[in-house]
Amino acid sequence: MDRKSYFKFIAFNMCIFLIAFLLAFYLTPSVYHRTTLQSIKDLDDTFLKNTLNAVDRDRLRNFLRSYASKPHMAGTQKDKVNAEKLYKFWKELGYEAKIIPYRVLLSFPSGNREETNLVRFKKRNNSWWTSRALEKQLDGISNQSDHIVRPFNAFSGSGNVTGTLVYVNYGREMDFLYLRNKFKVDFRGKIAVAKYGKIFRGDKAKTAERWNASGLILFTAPKDYAPKFAGKVYPDGILMPSDGVQRGSLKLEGDLLTPGWSATDESFNYRLNIDEAQLVKIPVLPISYGDAEILLQGFEKEAVQKYNLTSDWEHGLEFENIDASAYYRYEKSNDYTKQVTLIVNVTKEIRTTYNVHAILEGSIETDRYVIVGNHRDAWIYGAIDPSSGTAALLEISAILAKAKKDGWSPKRTIIFCSWAAExxxxIGSTEWVEQFSNIISARAVAYLNTDIAVLGTSTLRGGTSSGLISNVLLEAAKRVENPNKTAIGYGLKTVYDSWKKYMPDRDNAKRPYISPLGSGSDYQPFINYLGITSVDIFYMYDPVRSIFLIFIYPTF
Ligand SMILES: [Zn+2]
Structure with missing residues (x-):
């Protein structure tokens, strides 16, 4: 996507989001019937039009640059700098703004880059092969490798283990069971190698540990992250390059030492011991598919006979034409002796991280809240995840601050949230929900999440936790002209038209598909702890290409 169209689409995503939340003002929640346009009939069309016209692409561009130009992982100095910058921005717009610090358990890789957080084995000529410490620098600009966190899985165990490898597909319970039942694989003392995907990475780690594997290596399989039919890898295309590595946490439940209460000094000031936090003990490390190819190919190349594993087990590495099950046959023959060493060194330490909030008071139902949020931290630069969403959040707040100065005010109170350590x-969203659970559960109308605003330029993708708000989303999409002029030429006049074409509802092709929300972003505590109706939307590329992955390439 060229830069010009990127900002065009980020602007249009923001429009949709804006309409959705304007409509949400008039939503009357009911467990008995779905919302209809009747309940939003008093929407002020002139205000809506003026608001959409006020979207400023240059300002959006500057927001994005400002938050994505340097690595800004949670708990680092840059995290604090960004929180203070945002606080100042909202104060200057006239908002009642607040920074809330939380002291929470965070995880970082540690130790010498040459000696830890790697996989290695001795080659036939007695020299060592070692996995890459960092991705190649591809753009020739971002020479900040000291601040780029090396690949790791937050909250992994630390350790130095040596053993033979066992490929466990997606690392699900069913995959381990299958290997045990079909090939009598004993996982004790072995290092499991699993593809990312299908289930949460933390569950893969728990499952590998339960089956007594001594360590787990995760990789982004080309089959799922860079299939040949889908185009080229970055920088020639949008797909994951062979040395890209997906960082990620093994936990998704807020601060691990203050479960159920907030990690503030003012609240119930008690923390669990770290050994009460139920962390996995085995070392877990993510690697690139370029490295996975070298690790796994040793035995597969020598295989001759195929078993009938389902295509689910394919990985798309260069030797795909050899069935992965051949490995288990080979391994059983006792000829296989390739010993691999996995060394992981990951700290768990209490550090301070920061939510930033801005409040726009409502004029009629002041004590009813529409909450709009996005996280601010990124593993590295985070231009797409989360800063495209942050740029949209800031643009909305700037436009509404101006409207407020011109005499407008919302009927309900809007709370803008920039979450810490997502x-x-x-973590930031969970701690806030825990801190203010009584107030939020009594007063929140809806939570709108904009983690990623723009992942591609073909269609909107929307998810919600409740059918109550589906019609609001659909009606909002009908009111925004299609940002893609070529698509308009094909008769797809609105965002709704493209959405319906690219992502039709499987049960009713006459309307777009709205996915149910599960977990994976800051709507989780709102939905799962308090049952607050939540929405998450972003613009994405043609799902017919079925790829959902560009944002995980961390230096984007
Ligand atoms: Zn995100």
């Missing part, structure tokens, strides 16, 4: 486990 990548480490939805």
């Amino acid at each position: 990548e480490q486990g939805l």
